[in-house]
Protein backbone atom coordinates (compact mmCIF):
# COMPACT_ATOMS: atom_id res chain seq x y z
CA UNK A 34 0.00 0.00 0.00
CA UNK A 35 1.29 3.45 -0.94
CA UNK A 36 1.42 5.80 2.05
CA UNK A 37 -0.29 9.12 1.26
CA UNK A 38 1.96 11.78 2.85
CA UNK A 39 -0.85 14.33 2.63
CA UNK A 40 -3.63 12.26 4.22
CA UNK A 41 -4.84 13.75 7.51
CA UNK A 42 -6.98 11.73 9.94
CA UNK A 43 -8.80 13.12 12.95
CA UNK A 44 -10.18 10.90 15.70
CA UNK A 45 -12.82 12.29 18.04
CA UNK A 46 -12.86 10.39 21.33
CA UNK A 47 -9.76 8.48 22.44
CA UNK A 48 -11.19 5.77 24.64
CA UNK A 49 -11.24 2.02 24.08
CA UNK A 50 -12.11 2.29 20.40
CA UNK A 51 -10.62 5.67 19.54
CA UNK A 52 -7.18 4.77 20.81
CA UNK A 53 -7.28 1.43 19.02
CA UNK A 54 -8.12 3.26 15.78
CA UNK A 55 -5.21 5.60 16.53
CA UNK A 56 -2.91 2.58 16.81
CA UNK A 57 -4.26 1.30 13.49
CA UNK A 58 -3.77 4.59 11.63
CA UNK A 59 -0.27 5.07 13.00
CA UNK A 60 0.72 1.83 11.28
CA UNK A 61 -0.80 3.06 8.00
CA UNK A 62 0.23 6.73 7.94
CA UNK A 63 3.60 7.94 6.66
CA UNK A 64 3.99 10.23 9.70
CA UNK A 65 2.33 10.32 13.15
CA UNK A 66 1.86 14.04 12.58
CA UNK A 67 -0.86 13.16 10.05
CA UNK A 68 -3.04 11.99 12.97
CA UNK A 69 -4.97 14.36 15.24
CA UNK A 70 -6.84 13.26 18.35
CA UNK A 71 -9.59 15.35 19.95
CA UNK A 72 -11.09 14.39 23.29
CA UNK A 73 -12.71 16.31 26.16
CA UNK A 74 -10.81 14.37 28.82
CA UNK A 75 -8.22 16.33 30.86
CA UNK A 76 -4.47 15.59 30.41
CA UNK A 77 -5.18 14.32 26.89
CA UNK A 78 -1.60 14.65 25.62
CA UNK A 79 -0.14 12.72 28.57
CA UNK A 80 -2.87 10.09 28.32
CA UNK A 81 -2.20 9.52 24.61
CA UNK A 82 1.58 9.44 25.05
CA UNK A 83 1.32 6.94 27.90
CA UNK A 84 -1.51 4.72 26.65
CA UNK A 85 -1.03 4.57 22.88
CA UNK A 86 2.29 2.64 23.03
CA UNK A 87 0.50 -0.10 25.00
CA UNK A 88 -1.26 -1.09 21.76
CA UNK A 89 2.01 -2.16 20.16
CA UNK A 90 3.60 -5.50 20.90
CA UNK A 91 7.10 -4.03 20.86
CA UNK A 92 8.71 -7.40 20.14
CA UNK A 93 6.91 -7.62 16.81
CA UNK A 94 6.25 -4.07 15.72
CA UNK A 95 8.23 -0.90 15.67
CA UNK A 96 6.79 1.34 18.40
CA UNK A 97 5.38 4.48 16.80
CA UNK A 98 6.41 7.82 18.37
CA UNK A 99 3.04 8.73 19.85
CA UNK A 100 4.57 12.02 20.97
CA UNK A 101 4.28 13.23 17.37
CA UNK A 102 0.53 12.61 17.28
CA UNK A 103 -1.34 15.91 17.44
CA UNK A 104 -3.79 16.25 20.35
CA UNK A 105 -6.22 19.08 20.91
CA UNK A 106 -9.28 20.01 22.93
CA UNK A 107 -10.46 22.43 20.27
CA UNK A 108 -12.88 20.71 17.90
CA UNK A 109 -12.52 23.34 15.12
CA UNK A 110 -8.72 22.97 15.25
CA UNK A 111 -9.05 19.16 15.25
CA UNK A 112 -11.18 18.92 12.12
CA UNK A 113 -10.19 22.01 10.11
CA UNK A 114 -7.77 20.25 7.74
CA UNK A 115 -8.91 16.64 8.08
CA UNK A 116 -9.66 14.31 5.15
CA UNK A 117 -11.13 11.67 7.46
CA UNK A 118 -12.96 12.33 10.74
CA UNK A 119 -14.07 9.35 12.84
CA UNK A 120 -15.92 9.81 16.10
CA UNK A 121 -15.68 7.29 18.92
CA UNK A 122 -17.42 9.35 21.57
CA UNK A 123 -19.72 7.74 24.16
CA UNK A 124 -22.71 5.76 22.85
CA UNK A 125 -25.02 8.68 23.44
CA UNK A 126 -27.24 10.12 20.72
CA UNK A 127 -27.16 13.63 22.16
CA UNK A 128 -23.36 13.75 22.24
CA UNK A 129 -23.03 12.39 18.71
CA UNK A 130 -25.69 14.71 17.29
CA UNK A 131 -24.01 17.74 18.87
CA UNK A 132 -20.58 16.67 17.67
CA UNK A 133 -21.65 16.21 14.04
CA UNK A 134 -23.42 19.57 13.95
CA UNK A 135 -20.21 21.20 15.17
CA UNK A 136 -17.87 19.14 12.99
CA UNK A 137 -19.88 20.06 9.89
CA UNK A 138 -19.28 23.77 10.56
CA UNK A 139 -15.46 23.48 10.53
CA UNK A 140 -14.51 20.37 8.56
CA UNK A 141 -13.54 20.53 4.86
CA UNK A 142 -16.52 19.87 2.59
CA UNK A 143 -14.91 16.72 1.17
CA UNK A 144 -13.94 15.22 4.53
CA UNK A 145 -15.35 11.76 5.21
CA UNK A 146 -17.43 11.73 8.41
CA UNK A 147 -17.60 8.35 10.16
CA UNK A 148 -19.21 7.18 13.39
CA UNK A 149 -17.90 4.16 15.33
CA UNK A 150 -21.27 3.69 17.06
CA UNK A 151 -22.35 0.21 18.19
CA UNK A 152 -25.88 0.79 17.07
CA UNK A 153 -27.14 4.39 16.73
CA UNK A 154 -28.13 4.84 13.07
CA UNK A 155 -26.54 7.66 11.07
CA UNK A 156 -30.04 8.95 10.25
CA UNK A 157 -30.52 9.67 13.97
CA UNK A 158 -27.05 11.12 14.50
CA UNK A 159 -27.30 13.50 11.52
CA UNK A 160 -30.56 15.16 12.68
CA UNK A 161 -28.88 18.54 13.25
CA UNK A 162 -26.58 18.43 10.22
CA UNK A 163 -27.15 20.61 7.13
CA UNK A 164 -25.70 18.09 4.69
CA UNK A 165 -26.80 14.63 5.91
CA UNK A 166 -25.37 12.84 2.86
CA UNK A 167 -21.88 13.12 4.38
CA UNK A 168 -22.40 10.89 7.44
CA UNK A 169 -21.73 7.14 7.50
CA UNK A 170 -21.53 4.61 10.31
CA UNK A 171 -18.20 2.72 10.21
CA UNK A 172 -18.77 0.24 13.04
CA UNK A 173 -15.65 -1.65 14.15
CA UNK A 174 -15.30 -4.86 16.09
CA UNK A 175 -13.18 -4.28 19.15
CA UNK A 176 -10.21 -3.87 18.90
CA UNK A 177 -10.12 -2.27 15.43
CA UNK A 178 -6.32 -2.26 15.25
CA UNK A 179 -6.62 -6.07 15.12
CA UNK A 180 -10.17 -7.06 14.07
CA UNK A 181 -10.70 -6.65 10.28
CA UNK A 182 -14.48 -6.01 10.13
CA UNK A 183 -15.92 -2.57 9.51
CA UNK A 184 -19.72 -2.46 9.12
CA UNK A 185 -20.53 0.44 6.78
CA UNK A 186 -24.10 1.51 7.58
CA UNK A 187 -25.32 4.49 5.55
CA UNK A 188 -28.47 6.44 6.29
CA UNK A 189 -30.97 6.63 3.38
CA UNK A 190 -29.36 10.04 2.65
CA UNK A 191 -25.70 9.01 2.71
CA UNK A 192 -24.21 9.58 -0.74
CA UNK A 193 -22.98 6.58 -2.79
CA UNK A 194 -19.67 8.43 -3.30
CA UNK A 195 -19.09 8.59 0.46
CA UNK A 196 -19.77 4.86 0.72
CA UNK A 197 -17.44 4.04 -2.18
CA UNK A 198 -14.59 6.24 -0.90
CA UNK A 199 -14.95 4.62 2.52
CA UNK A 200 -14.94 1.08 1.10
CA UNK A 201 -11.84 1.90 -0.98
CA UNK A 202 -10.03 3.36 2.03
CA UNK A 203 -10.47 0.30 4.22
CA UNK A 204 -9.87 -2.27 1.46
CA UNK A 205 -6.59 -0.54 0.59
CA UNK A 206 -5.54 -1.13 4.18
CA UNK A 207 -6.44 -4.82 4.23
CA UNK A 208 -9.64 -4.48 6.20
CA UNK A 209 -13.08 -6.05 5.53
CA UNK A 210 -15.67 -3.29 5.01
CA UNK A 211 -19.19 -4.74 4.65
CA UNK A 212 -21.87 -2.37 3.33
CA UNK A 213 -25.20 -3.03 5.08
CA UNK A 214 -28.11 -2.21 2.80
CA UNK A 215 -30.50 -1.13 5.56
CA UNK A 216 -30.16 0.66 8.90
CA UNK A 217 -31.05 -1.60 11.83
CA UNK A 218 -30.28 -1.05 15.50
CA UNK A 219 -27.10 -2.92 16.44
CA UNK A 220 -26.31 -3.54 12.77
CA UNK A 221 -25.39 -7.21 12.04
CA UNK A 222 -22.37 -8.29 14.11
CA UNK A 223 -23.83 -7.03 17.36
CA UNK A 224 -27.30 -8.42 16.67
CA UNK A 225 -25.83 -11.87 16.03
CA UNK A 226 -23.54 -11.62 19.07
CA UNK A 227 -26.35 -10.40 21.32
CA UNK A 228 -28.70 -13.27 20.31
CA UNK A 229 -25.99 -15.70 21.37
CA UNK A 230 -25.44 -13.68 24.58
CA UNK A 231 -29.17 -13.87 25.38
CA UNK A 232 -29.22 -17.68 25.06
CA UNK A 233 -25.95 -17.88 27.03
CA UNK A 234 -27.54 -15.95 29.89
CA UNK A 235 -30.66 -18.14 29.70
CA UNK A 236 -28.59 -21.36 29.90
CA UNK A 237 -26.63 -20.07 32.92
CA UNK A 238 -29.69 -18.61 34.65
CA UNK A 239 -31.58 -21.92 34.29
CA UNK A 240 -28.66 -23.95 35.69
CA UNK A 241 -27.68 -25.81 32.51
CA UNK A 242 -24.04 -24.66 32.64
CA UNK A 243 -21.88 -22.23 34.57
CA UNK A 244 -20.56 -18.99 33.08
CA UNK A 245 -17.07 -20.47 32.73
CA UNK A 246 -18.36 -23.69 31.16
CA UNK A 247 -20.41 -21.74 28.66
CA UNK A 248 -17.45 -19.63 27.61
CA UNK A 249 -15.33 -22.77 27.27
CA UNK A 250 -17.98 -24.37 25.04
CA UNK A 251 -17.93 -21.36 22.69
CA UNK A 252 -14.13 -21.09 22.77
CA UNK A 253 -13.74 -24.79 21.88
CA UNK A 254 -16.39 -25.03 19.18
CA UNK A 255 -18.06 -22.23 17.27
CA UNK A 256 -15.34 -19.73 18.16
CA UNK A 257 -12.59 -21.42 16.14
CA UNK A 258 -15.11 -22.62 13.55
CA UNK A 259 -16.52 -19.15 12.92
CA UNK A 260 -13.02 -17.78 12.45
CA UNK A 261 -12.90 -19.74 9.19
CA UNK A 262 -16.54 -20.38 8.26
CA UNK A 263 -19.61 -18.30 9.09
CA UNK A 264 -22.99 -19.89 9.99
CA UNK A 265 -24.23 -20.41 6.43
CA UNK A 266 -20.93 -21.92 5.21
CA UNK A 267 -20.70 -24.07 8.37
CA UNK A 268 -24.16 -25.59 8.14
CA UNK A 269 -23.90 -26.01 4.37
CA UNK A 270 -20.89 -28.18 5.13
CA UNK A 271 -22.84 -29.86 7.94
CA UNK A 272 -25.51 -30.93 5.47
CA UNK A 273 -23.06 -33.10 3.56
CA UNK A 274 -23.90 -33.68 -0.09
CA UNK A 275 -27.29 -32.08 0.52
CA UNK A 276 -25.69 -28.83 1.66
CA UNK A 277 -27.76 -26.39 3.71
CA UNK A 278 -31.02 -27.92 2.50
CA UNK A 279 -29.76 -31.33 3.51
CA UNK A 280 -28.82 -29.92 6.90
CA UNK A 281 -32.36 -28.71 7.50
CA UNK A 282 -33.87 -31.89 6.05
CA UNK A 283 -31.90 -33.96 8.52
CA UNK A 284 -31.99 -31.87 11.72
CA UNK A 285 -34.41 -29.06 10.93
CA UNK A 286 -36.83 -30.33 13.57
CA UNK A 287 -34.23 -30.01 16.33
CA UNK A 288 -33.22 -26.61 15.07
CA UNK A 289 -36.83 -25.43 15.18
CA UNK A 290 -37.29 -26.85 18.70
CA UNK A 291 -34.22 -24.88 19.86
CA UNK A 292 -35.55 -21.73 18.23
CA UNK A 293 -39.00 -22.18 19.76
CA UNK A 294 -37.54 -22.87 23.20
CA UNK A 295 -34.88 -20.18 23.14
CA UNK A 296 -34.54 -18.11 26.29
CA UNK A 297 -36.39 -14.85 26.80
CA UNK A 298 -34.04 -12.72 28.91
CA UNK A 299 -34.68 -9.25 30.34
CA UNK A 300 -31.34 -7.45 30.14
CA UNK A 301 -32.39 -5.28 33.04
CA UNK A 302 -32.51 -8.24 35.45
CA UNK A 303 -29.08 -9.24 36.76
CA UNK A 304 -29.04 -13.01 37.36
CA UNK A 305 -26.30 -15.44 38.44
CA UNK A 306 -24.55 -14.75 35.11
CA UNK A 307 -23.67 -11.28 36.28
CA UNK A 308 -22.15 -12.19 39.65
Ligand SMILES: NC(=O)C1=CN([C@@H]2O[C@H](COP(=O)(O)OP(=O)(O)OC[C@H]3O[C@@H](n4cnc5c(N)ncnc54)[C@H](O)[C@@H]3O)[C@@H](O)[C@H]2O)C=CC1
Nearest residue numbers: 046047048049050072073074121122123124149150151175
Ligand atom coordinates in the same frame (compact mmCIF):
# COMPACT_ATOMS: atom_id res chain seq x y z
N1 LIG B 1 -15.99 -0.64 23.41
C1 LIG B 1 -16.31 -1.43 22.39
O1 LIG B 1 -16.11 -2.68 22.40
C2 LIG B 1 -16.90 -0.85 21.16
C3 LIG B 1 -17.43 0.43 21.17
N2 LIG B 1 -17.95 0.94 20.00
C4 LIG B 1 -18.52 2.29 19.98
O2 LIG B 1 -17.46 3.25 19.99
C5 LIG B 1 -17.86 4.43 20.69
C6 LIG B 1 -16.86 4.69 21.81
O3 LIG B 1 -16.91 3.60 22.66
P1 LIG B 1 -15.71 3.35 23.69
O4 LIG B 1 -14.41 3.66 23.04
O5 LIG B 1 -15.92 2.02 24.29
O6 LIG B 1 -16.04 4.47 24.79
P2 LIG B 1 -15.06 5.08 25.89
O7 LIG B 1 -15.92 5.54 27.00
O8 LIG B 1 -13.94 4.13 26.16
O9 LIG B 1 -14.42 6.35 25.14
C7 LIG B 1 -15.17 7.48 24.87
C8 LIG B 1 -14.20 8.65 24.78
O10 LIG B 1 -14.93 9.80 24.39
C9 LIG B 1 -14.49 10.90 25.18
N3 LIG B 1 -15.59 11.87 25.18
C10 LIG B 1 -16.63 11.97 26.03
N4 LIG B 1 -17.44 12.97 25.64
C11 LIG B 1 -16.88 13.51 24.52
C12 LIG B 1 -17.22 14.58 23.66
N5 LIG B 1 -18.32 15.30 23.87
N6 LIG B 1 -16.41 14.86 22.61
C13 LIG B 1 -15.30 14.13 22.39
N7 LIG B 1 -14.91 13.08 23.17
C14 LIG B 1 -15.70 12.80 24.23
C15 LIG B 1 -14.15 10.33 26.53
O11 LIG B 1 -13.25 11.16 27.22
C16 LIG B 1 -13.54 8.99 26.12
O12 LIG B 1 -12.15 9.12 25.95
C17 LIG B 1 -19.28 4.16 21.19
O13 LIG B 1 -20.19 4.73 20.27
C18 LIG B 1 -19.34 2.64 21.19
O14 LIG B 1 -20.67 2.17 21.02
C19 LIG B 1 -17.94 0.24 18.81
C20 LIG B 1 -17.43 -1.02 18.77
C21 LIG B 1 -16.89 -1.66 19.94
Ligand SMILES: O=C(O)[C@@H](O)C(=O)[C@H](O)[C@@H](O)CO
Nearest residue numbers: 150151173174175176222223
Ligand atom coordinates in the same frame (compact mmCIF):
# COMPACT_ATOMS: atom_id res chain seq x y z
O1 LIG C 1 -18.39 -6.35 20.13
C1 LIG C 1 -17.82 -5.39 19.58
O2 LIG C 1 -16.61 -5.20 19.58
C2 LIG C 1 -18.62 -4.39 18.86
O3 LIG C 1 -19.43 -5.00 17.93
C3 LIG C 1 -19.40 -3.54 19.76
O4 LIG C 1 -20.11 -2.69 19.27
C4 LIG C 1 -19.31 -3.73 21.24
O5 LIG C 1 -19.68 -5.00 21.62
C5 LIG C 1 -20.29 -2.82 21.95
O6 LIG C 1 -21.56 -3.20 21.52
C6 LIG C 1 -20.18 -2.95 23.44
O7 LIG C 1 -18.91 -2.74 23.84
